[in-house]
Amino acid sequence: MRILRRPRVAEPKVSASEQELFGGPLRYDMGWTEHEHARLELTLWTALRSTPRQVWGTLRRAWRADRGALVSVGFCEIGQGIVTAVNLLVLNAVMHALLGTGTPADRVRTALPALAVGAGAAVVNSALASWSTSRAGRLEPLVERIATTEYLDAAQAVELEAIEDPAFRRLLDVAYYGPTYARRMISTCVAGLNSAIGLVSTAGILLVLHWALIPMLLLIVAPRGWGAMRVAQRRYVSVLNWVEHLRASRLIGNLLTERSAAQEVRLHGVGPYLLARYRDMAENAEEEQQRLANGKAATELLATALSGLATAATYAVMFWLITGGRMSLAVAGTAVFAIRSGSASLGSLVMTVNDLHEESLYVQDHERFLVEAARRAIPRGGAAPPERVDAIALDRVGYRYPDRDEPALHEVSLTLPMGSVTAVVGDNGAGKSTLVKIISGLLVPSTGSVSWGGCPVTGLDRFQLFERVGQLTQDFQRWPMTAAMNIRIGRPEHPVTEGELDRSVRFAGVAPVLAKLPDGLNTLLARMFRGATELSGGEWQKVGLARSHRRTETSVADSVLIVDEPTSALDPEAEIRAFDRIRELASPHRAVVLVTHRMSGVRWADHIYVLNKGRVVEHGTHDELVAADRQYASMFRVQAAQYGTTLPRPTRPPATESA
Numbered sequence: 249m250r251i252l253r254r255p256r257v258a259e260p261k262v263s264a265s266e267q268e269l270f271g272g273p274l275r276y277d278m279g280w281t282e283h284e285h286a287r288l289e290l291t292l293w294t295a296l297r298s299t300p301r302q303v304w305g306t307l308r309r310a311w312r313a314d315r316g317a318l319v320s321v322g323f324c325e326i327g328q329g330i331v332t333a334v335n336l337l338v339l340n341a342v343m344h345a346l347l348g349t350g351t352p353a354d355r356v357r358t359a360l361p362a363l364a365v366g367a368g369a370a371v372v373n374s375a376l377a378s379w380s381t382s383r384a385g386r387l388e389p390l391v392e393r394i395a396t397t398e399y400l401d402a403a404q405a406v407e408l409e410a411i412e413d414p415a416f417r418r419l420l421d422v423a424y425y426g427p428t429y430a431r432r433m434i435s436t437c438v439a440g441l442n443s444a445i446g447l448v449s450t451a452g453i454l455l456v457l458h459w460a461l462i463p464m465l466l467l468i469v470a471p472r473g474w475g476a477m478r479v480a481q482r483r484y485v486s487v488l489n490w491v492e493h494l495r496a497s498r499l500i501g502n503l504l505t506e507r508s509a510a511q512e513v514r515l516h517g518v519g520p521y522l523l524a525r526y527r528d529m530a531e532n533a534e535e536e537q538q539r540l541a542n543g544k545a546a547t548e549l550l551a552t553a554l555s556g557l558a559t560a561a562t563y564a565v566m567f568w569l570i571t572g573g574r575m576s577l578a579v580a581g582t583a584v585f586a587i588r589s590g591s592a593s594l595g596s597l598v599m600t601v602n603d604l605h606e607e608s609l610y611v612q613d614h615e616r617f618l619v620e621a622a623r624r625a626i627p628r629g630g631a632a633p634p635e636r637v638d639a640i641a642l643d644r645v646g647y648r649y650p651d652r653d654e655p656a657l658h659e660v661s662l663t664l665p666m667g668s669v670t671a672v673v674g675d676n677g678a679g680k681s682t683l684v685k686i687i688s689g690l691l692v693p694s695t696g697s698v699s700w701g702g703c704p705v706t707g708l709d710r711f712q713l714f715e716r717v718g719q720l721t722q723d724f725q726r727w728p729m730t731a732a733m734n735i736r737i738g739r740p741e742h743p744v745t746e747g748e749l750d751r752s753v754r755f756a757g758v759a760p761v762l763a764k765l766p767d768g769l770n771t772l773l774a775r776m777f778r779g780a781t782e783l784s785g786g787e788w789q790k791v792g793l794a795r796s797h798r799r800t801e802t803s804v805a806d807s808v809l810i811v812d813e814p815t816s817a818l819d820p821e822a823e824i825r826a827f828d829r830i831r832e833l834a835s836p837h838r839a840v841v842l843v844t845h846r847m848s849g850v851r852w853a854d855h856i857y858v859l860n861k862g863r864v865v866e867h868g869t870h871d872e873l874v875a876a877d878r879q880y881a882s883m884f885r886v887q888a889a890q891y892g893t894t895l896p897r898p899t900r901p902p903a904t905e906s907a
């Protein structure tokens with residue numbers, strides 16, 4: 249009875265090693281895992297109900313991509329179905345001729361016209377099949393390209409808040425597979441259409457031959473259909489279980505060979521330890537495989553046995569009809585062929601319905617994503633920010649992340665005058681990064697307002713505002729492209745003239761880095777590619793500074809440059825030079841915001857704001873804040889002590905709360 253039941257994914261047997269290393273089975277928490285069990289949930293009824301909708305969706309997408317190609321595919325598939333019917337009629341005519349009266353030569357002669365039609369039908373069938381393959385081959389990449397472009401376009405246009413929202417990220421993740429599955433749905437639909445038309449034309453011919461053959465066809469194909477679906481599900485369970493173990497052992501394999509783990513693997517003796525765990529997991533997976541293979545074999549055996557019984561019953565009925573004179577031998581011979589081709593069509597139809605069901609789930613997610621992304625897109629339109637502004641001002645700005653109860657920023661007010669450097673300091677989690685995302689326009693404040701030269705940003709075009717913002721963060725993007733492109737990408741659309749990048753290179757002190765690269769500016773900076781080179785963290789930061797220079801140099805209107813921990817990987821000398829460079833970037837038409845834990849770089853800022861738990865607790869110049877002897881002075885003193893610089897000891901403990 250167990251094999252009659254729908255297979256389910258049970259909790260896999262977890263080996264002692266998996267338990268020890270991962271605390272249980274290793275499962276991904278990604279968007280696509282939502283559909284892992286889709287095939288198992290499919291019943292014949294749900295498949296029948298949902299298939300027309302899925303086919304309709306595929307047709308719509310294909311129609312949008314290339315209607316001519318779609319019409320050709322439909323024409324070819326219907327044509328092939330008609331050829332199948334013609335073939336059966338030909339077979340029937342040939343049987344009648346061969347089993348008729350007269351000499352063998354006469355009988356063959358009588359069969360010749362039908363055989364000629366059969367040969368012609370075979371030629372037509374081949375031509376239709378190739379034309380269908382060619383047209384479907386045109387549709388598939390087109391549909392995939394359209395869906396991928398829609399996906400990427402929608403993804404790059406959503407608010408940063410959406411990207412940081414875990415629910416949206418899951419949708420983004422699962423919708424990534426939509427275009428591939430939309431492409432696959434074309435070939436699945438063509439295969440399904442082919443099988444369905446083949447089945448219908450076979451049934452039509454059987455009906456013409458003898459009505460009793462129709463229930464017989466059903467009797468044979470029903471267990472076949474059930475068996476095909478069940479075997480597919482069992483195979484799927486087997487793959488799912490196997491994948492869980494495979495994932496764990498692959499992870500171990502990667503850890504043992506990865507560059508980042510290489511030192512600990514050797515020094516701490518992690519290698520032999522993990523290898524022993526790998527062996528244990530592999531043995532466990534092999535046992536599991538054996539068990540699943542046995543289950544699959546039993547289902548296949550049952551399905552074939554049921555179908556065999558039905559076939560035997562059909563032949564018995566045919567024998568009874570023939571001996572009773574109710575069916576001719578020729579009709580019986582044709583029926584045997586028709587039943588065989590009909591059940592083959594049904595088998596492949598079941599497989600395609602299974603595929604279609606799973607594929608459509610990803611495509612539906614893709615469609616859901618497009619709707620959700622449009623809802624969360626950065627709004628277009630609004631006024632252009634004024635060309636010249638005296639300052640950028642934040643007025644009692646508050647911000648709370650959607651999945652947090654506590655706001656990350658409370659009532660923050662500050663002013664960033666053009667031509668000045670404003671430093672923002674504070675402990676970890678104080679809200680500095682959130683604040684710079686608000687200043688750059690990437691996040692929209694929950695309360696309060698931001699204005700450029702007195703114009704509230706809510707009325708301004710966000711994309712034009714982004715044009716006026718430059719950003720250099722500690723984790724800035726290291727693009728796997730050439731060194732030149734890594735600098736140019738500061739303003740990618742801006743044309744580069746001969747020697748123009750050299751200014752940025754000189755400014756950021758990248759020249760000695762380039763001198764070591766095999767192709768200078770043309771060297772690909774990505775270890776994983778052949779002929780490419782990887783830079784050290786500090787060298788990358790210099791490239792980042794050159795990129796910021798490029799961005800600011802190509803900006804004419806008043807702008808803001810945000811630098812967040814720009815020197816964390818630099819040696820002390822390079823750090824001093826980098827801070828000098830950053831100060832230089834604050835031209836009369838630019839405000840620089842500096843976020844850093846390095847107090848040596850902060851002291852030269854024109855104005856300093858101290859954040860604590862999302863609030864501004866102090867602000868002023870370095871000298872004013874040291875004199876105030878509160879949180880800033882305490883932070884400065886701690887770092888100064890490391891370098892032997894002295895500051896007067898406080899006469900009372902430093903206050904951290906707002907005055």
Ligand SMILES: Nc1ncnc2c1ncn2[C@@H]1O[C@H](COP(=O)(O)OP(=O)(O)OP(=O)(O)O)[C@@H](O)[C@H]1O
Nearest residue numbers: 412649652656674675676677678679680681682683
């Ligand atoms: N994407 C996010 N989603 C939810 N909460 C966040 C997110 N980013 C930051 N937070 C929370 O907001 C608060 C402020 O974080 P923020 O990153 O702005 O601090 P920070 O001062 O830049 O810290 P650090 O010096 O460690 O970089 C923290 O409590 C943090 O956990």
